[in-house]
Amino acid sequence: MKKSEKTNSIEQKAIKRAQILEAAVKAFSRHGYHSCTMNRVAKEAGVADGTLYLYVKGKEDLLVTAFSHVLGLLMERLDKEIKKLDNPVSKLRRLMELHFEVMENDPDLAGFLQFQLRQPDPAIRAAIRTPLVQYANRIEAIVEEGKEKGTFRKSIGTRAMRRVIFGSMDETVSAWWFRQDGNELMKKVAPLMEVILHGLLINDDKSRKSEH
Amino acid sequence: MKKSEKTNSIEQKAIKRAQILEAAVKAFSRHGYHSCTMNRVAKEAGVADGTLYLYVKGKEDLLVTAFSHVLGLLMERLDKEIKKLDNPVSKLRRLMELHFEVMENDPDLAGFLQFQLRQPDPAIRAAIRTPLVQYANRIEAIVEEGKEKGTFRKSIGTRAMRRVIFGSMDETVSAWWFRQDGNELMKKVAPLMEVILHGLLINDDKSRKSEH
Amino acid sequence: MKKSEKTNSIEQKAIKRAQILEAAVKAFSRHGYHSCTMNRVAKEAGVADGTLYLYVKGKEDLLVTAFSHVLGLLMERLDKEIKKLDNPVSKLRRLMELHFEVMENDPDLAGFLQFQLRQPDPAIRAAIRTPLVQYANRIEAIVEEGKEKGTFRKSIGTRAMRRVIFGSMDETVSAWWFRQDGNELMKKVAPLMEVILHGLLINDDKSRKSEH
Amino acid sequence: MKKSEKTNSIEQKAIKRAQILEAAVKAFSRHGYHSCTMNRVAKEAGVADGTLYLYVKGKEDLLVTAFSHVLGLLMERLDKEIKKLDNPVSKLRRLMELHFEVMENDPDLAGFLQFQLRQPDPAIRAAIRTPLVQYANRIEAIVEEGKEKGTFRKSIGTRAMRRVIFGSMDETVSAWWFRQDGNELMKKVAPLMEVILHGLLINDDKSRKSEH
DNA sequence: TATGAATGAGTGTTCATTCAT
DNA sequence: AATGAATGAACACTCATTCAT
Incomplete structure (x- = not known):
């Protein structure tokens, strides 16, 4: 049963890898990336300090790898749903719902994504950029589709729209996380969509394109 | 002339204080809060290491104090203009213009506010919260005024509006800072206002209140 | 054919043992004893890390055992030639030629013997002492023989003579190894013998026993 | 008394520097360079760990700096005496006497010079090379002088002579240090000089230049 | 016998903070 | 008030060794 053994061993390894990456998300979220020691992550994952280094190159790599891991899971689900x-x-509403749902169900993950990941270190930012761009692309794809179908206004740049969408969600999650007031995040979807879709103004005459 | 001497001394102290706080903004921005040593701040400010501790309690306090200092200056100006x-x-457009102008004119300050300040450490976040709320209040005051005057829709919560506004600006500045592509930030005001005021939708019928 | 199998197995083991010891000499020489990991030795020998421990007790034992192994080979040859x-x-000249020849033909071995072996750790030095003394004995035996036959002066201690002989060779090999300037080591035999046999002085009157 | 204060401070610093370097010699000699922790050196010097780094760049630099320090002292004395x-x-005899005297009076220093310094690390060897060459030059200068004055034989290279001289002393000190049998090192000067000056052979006829 | 994944003790170095001057 | 030399706690990472398979 060599093959079965080998398969098993590979599975074991993948399981331990996920264990470590999820422990990292939790530990980094709770103690803060810089204040969190590798020893704490190891304990959280139930392995020895040295074992971490069999799966990642170092602390920084652990942060980045954990991020890719969880964002990968999120995007897989996002694509399927959309x-x-x-x-x-x-699609936009679903993306927002999903974003908020994931955050709400796993506050550690939320803390990790909202704060621990925002490291000023250029090396970290560069490493995080790639998966982040993929997420931005999901938003921009929806915006583009809306423009093509005549639903969204072509006069505004896709980038600007994406920034409003992502910026709003991001700020909303951050504010929610700080208050930690029960699981109300999903209720923010409707008002946010309202503003984003229709804007702030009453009796808006879109033929004007602008208020002056 | 005891009084004059004393006044002079107090002024001297205030000047050195501002010197230190601005040096901190610059140094933290360039090297990153965690990687920036107190020694570097001291050098940047032109004082000895120990002198810093005559003005702030420690590194963390330096970050927070510096933030209050620069945000105070910004808000002073904001209030006057608005x-x-x-x-x-x-007022909303002016706030956005001012926000972008300040960032654009002082990239060190921008890097400080956008990244160095976003520390995951709960103690820091709590300390930063107070001055940040003041800034949020400026935005919410404008939103409230808009609602009262019948310009903005009452059906949407002030908080949600504020989050969209601040989140959009914040995301826009962050994206700009990373690209560092010349001084184009001011050009983002119009498209951002466009989305925020009128929303994404074409032929929006506001009587519907929602898209379904 | 149990016996043949057993013999074969024993031979196999001896071969693998030699493989490991020679891999250790090479690896220690190239990376330095302290910087060389057991994993590197294992790779060099083509076995797994754990396998090393079936042949030696630990890293230190590996160093000492490898030394005994190579010095044993050298002395076997030395005895036969002399x-x-x-x-x-x-005999003295042949010893020196052989010493230099071995070093010259295997720079890894030379580096191992000249530098990696000179560990300051008392335990290591003590362990190395035994085989080293055997080599010293070869030199002293020649000196003694020379004294008995009336070739060498009896007035000088055998130990002192041995120290001059061994120290000169050792210093010469070290200097050669550092320069690594082609294979000129054999050319040092003649001048070295010249000094050792006749001394530095011109018109030496041996009846004086000393220069004053 | 500004000047006096400043002078005093500089003196203090030089004293502490010497304290640290001499503590390093002692600590490295007793525990072995690699096994000796910086903490041990700090304790030996009576300072905190971090203080070491105000005087040297790191552990390796400490080794090299300590070596330059002690060899500098030795050579200063050597030049004056010679x-x-x-x-x-x-001159040759005085050099040997001094060499042995210094070693004998400070076994820690001897252990440091004979063993701790012989690190296989190329960076360390390169750093140590410069002061070591200076010492070699002292020996070669004496040899050259001897050749010019017609005392030493011109037919043998200066380098070869230096290697015999230095190699003999080195080997003698090493052997002495291991036995640690009282303070007999000085007694080795005469027999060593005997061999080096007159060679091993009885009835040596220098006109032959070689034994065959 | 052989493997190699897992272990966890061990250490050079940094840097915020203090305090004698 | 100002200095800056001294402090020492804290931590990421390595690697010799073990042991279940």
């Missing part, structure tokens, strides 16, 4: 929908507004 | 204007849309 | 010769001067 | 003498044989 594929089912047919109009950009629904 | 007082002149009479409608909420102009 | 047996053929009949006068102490020839 | 200047008084007029013939190369006396």
Whole structure:
């Protein structure tokens, strides 16, 4: 049963890897990346200090690898869910719901993504950039689709729209995380969509394109 | 002339204090809060290491104090400028222009506010919260005024509006800072205002209140 | 054919043992004893880390055992060659030639013997002492023979003579190894013998026993 | 008294520096360079760990700096003593006496010079090379002088002579240090000089230049 | 016998903070 | 008030060794 053994061993390794990366998310979130020692992560994962280095190159790599791991899981789910929908507004709402749902269900993950990841270190930012861009692309794809289908206004740049969307979600999650007041995050979807879709103004005459 | 001497001495002290706080902004921005040593701040300020501790309690306090200092200057200016204007849309645009202008003119300050300040350490975040709330209040005051005057829609919570506004600006500045592509930040004001005021949708019928 | 199998197995083991010891000499020489990891030795020998511990007790034991192994080979050859010769001067020259030849033909071995072995750790030095003394005995035996045959002066202690002989060779090999300037080591035999046999002085009157 | 204060401070610093370097010699000698922790050196010097780094760049630099320090002291004394003498044989004997005397009076220093310094690390060897060459030059200068004055034989290279001289002394000190049998090192001067000056052979006819 | 994943003790170095001057 | 030399706690990472397979 060599093959079965080998398969098992590979599975074991993948499981331990996930164990470590998820322990890192939790530990970094609770103590803060810089204040969190590798020893704490190891304890959280239930392995020895040295074992961490069999799976990642170092502390920085652990942060980045853990990020790719969890964002990968999120995007896999996102793609599957969004594929089912047919109009950009629904897609945008679903993206936002999913984003908030994930955060709400795992505050450690939320803390990790909102704060621990925002490291000023250029090396870290560069490493994080790639998966982050993929997420931004998901948003921009919806915006583009909306423009093509005539749902969203073509006069505004896709980038600007993406920034408003992502910036709003991001700020909302951050504010929610700090208050930690029960699980109300999902309730923010509707008002946020309201503002993003229709804007602040009453009796808005879109033919004007601008208020002056 | 005891009094004059004393006044002079107090002024001297205030000047050195500002010197130190601005040196901290610059040094933290360039090297990153955690990687920046107190010695570097001291050198930047032109004082000895120990002298810093005559003005702040420690490194963390230096970060927070420096933040209050620069945000105080910004808000002082903001209040003066906004007082002149009479409608909420102009006020909102002016706030955004000012925000972007300050960032654009002082990239060190921008890096400090956008990244160095976002420390995951709970103690730091708590300390930073107070001055930050004051800034949020400026935005919410404009939103409230807009609602009262019938310019902004009452159906959306002030908080949600504020989050979209601040989140959009914040995300825009962050993205700009990273690209560091010349001084184009001011050009983002119009498209951002466009989205925020009118929303993403074309032919928006505001009587519907929502897209479904 | 149990016996043949067993013999074969024993031979196999001896071969692997030699493999490991020679890999250790090479690896220690190239990376330095302290900087060389057991993993590197294992790789060099083509076995797994754990396998090393089936042949030696630990890293220190590996160093000492490897030394005994290579010095044993050298002395075996030395004895055979010297047996053929009949006068102490020839024997001394042959010893020196052999010493230099071995070093020259295997720079890894030379580096190992000249530097990696000179560990300050008392335990290591003590362990190395035994085989080293055997080599010293070869030199002293030649000196003694020379004294008995009336070739060398009896007035000087055998130990002192041995120290001059061994110290000179050792210093010469070290200097050569550092310069690594082609294979000129054999050319040092003649001048070295010249000094050792006749001394530095011109017109030496041996009846004086000393220069004053 | 500004000047006096400053002078005093500089003196203090030089004293502490010497304290640290001499503590390093002692600590490295007793525990072995690699096994000796910086903490041990600090304790030996009576300072905190961090203080060491105010005087040297790191552990490796400490080794090299300590070596330069002690060899500098030795050579200063050597030059002064040798200047008084007029013939190369006396100079050679004085050099050897001094070498042995210094080692004998400070076994820690001897252990440091004989073993701790012989690190295989190329960086260390390169750093140590410069002061070591200076010492070699002292020996070669005496040899050259001896050749010019017609005392030493011109037919043998200066380098070869130096290697015999230095190698013999080195080997003698090493052997002595291991036995640690009282303070007999000085007694080795005469027999060593005997061999080096007159060679091993009885009835040596220098006109032959070689034994065959 | 052989493997190699897992272990965890051990250490050079940094740097915020203090305090004698 | 100002200095800056001294402090010493804290930590990421390595690697010899073990042991279940």
